[in-house]
Amino acid sequence: MTDILGQILSRRSVGPRHLTGPDLSPEELAVLASAAAAAPDHGGLYPLQLVHVPAHQRAALGEVFANAALETDPAADAATLQSARDRAMAGPCLIAILASLTPDHPVVPVEEQWISVGAGLQNLLLAALSLDLHAKPLSGKRMRSRALRDAFYLSAYLSADKHLAAFVVLGRHNGPRAERPRRNASEILQTWCLD
Numbered sequence: 710m711t712d713i714l715g716q717i718l719s720r721r722s723v724g725p726r727h728l729t730g731p732d733l734s735p736e737e738l739a740v741l742a743s744a745a746a747a748a749p750d751h752g753g754l755y756p757l758q759l760v761h762v763p764a765h766q767r768a769a770l771g772e773v774f775a776n777a778a779l780e781t782d783p784a785a786d787a788a789t790l791q792s793a794r795d796r797a798m799a800g801p802c803l804i805a806i807l808a809s810l811t812p813d814h815p816v817v818p819v820e821e822q823w824i825s826v827g828a829g830l831q832n833l834l835l836a837a838l839s840l841d842l843h844a845k846p847l848s849g850k851r852m853r854s855r856a857l858r859d860a861f862y863l864s865a866y867l868s869a870d871k872h873l874a875a876f877v878v879l880g881r882h883n884g885p886r887a888e889r890p891r892r893n894a895s896e897i898l899q900t901w902c903l904d
Contacts (some may be wrong), residue, residue: 716838721886723843725799728880732764733802739841744836746829754818755831758807776856789874800878808872843882848875
């Protein structure tokens with residue numbers, strides 16, 4: 710088995726509370742960005758953008774997270790809002806995954822552009838392993854909130870054009886990783902036959 714196949718098969722998400730260490734260096738961030746940029750990109754549309762949230766900006770992002778929680782639930786209590794703030798502080802490194810799509814492209818449908826974004830995210834996760842880092846992508850309904858869209862300068866665009874797709878938390882991890890069952894190849898692989 711090649712090194713890359715071994716990494717693919719052994720990759721597991723590690724939650725933010727299990728990640729330690731400092732924020733990533735500019736050199737480490739450049740490795741991750743280079744790997745993400747190597748994803749398939751039909752038409753050279755560059756739909757994937759990465760935004761690193763540095764440590765000194767995480768508290769400000771926490772307030773944005775709290776505002777997003779209020780949008781989702783205007784009756785959210787103080788504990789819920791604090792939990793939202795705390796999420797912005799979890800893990801040593803935080804990268805936002807943005808999708809900049811070209812609707813109605815004459816050759817490349819939006820679905821294919823989303824595939825490119827996902828492939829770039831997977832490349833980033835695998836490149837993290839090569840740096841002895843672990844990661845977990847996080848998303849949810851709050852990603853579509855006005856608060857987060859404003860914070861990442863997406864509100865000026867039509868909802869079909871720009872998206873905050875996920876956050877990725879990265880850091881060091883020396884403990885055990887949760888093993889979740891994965892489907893066997895025979896469960897997902899079929900042979901096409903026209904009858």
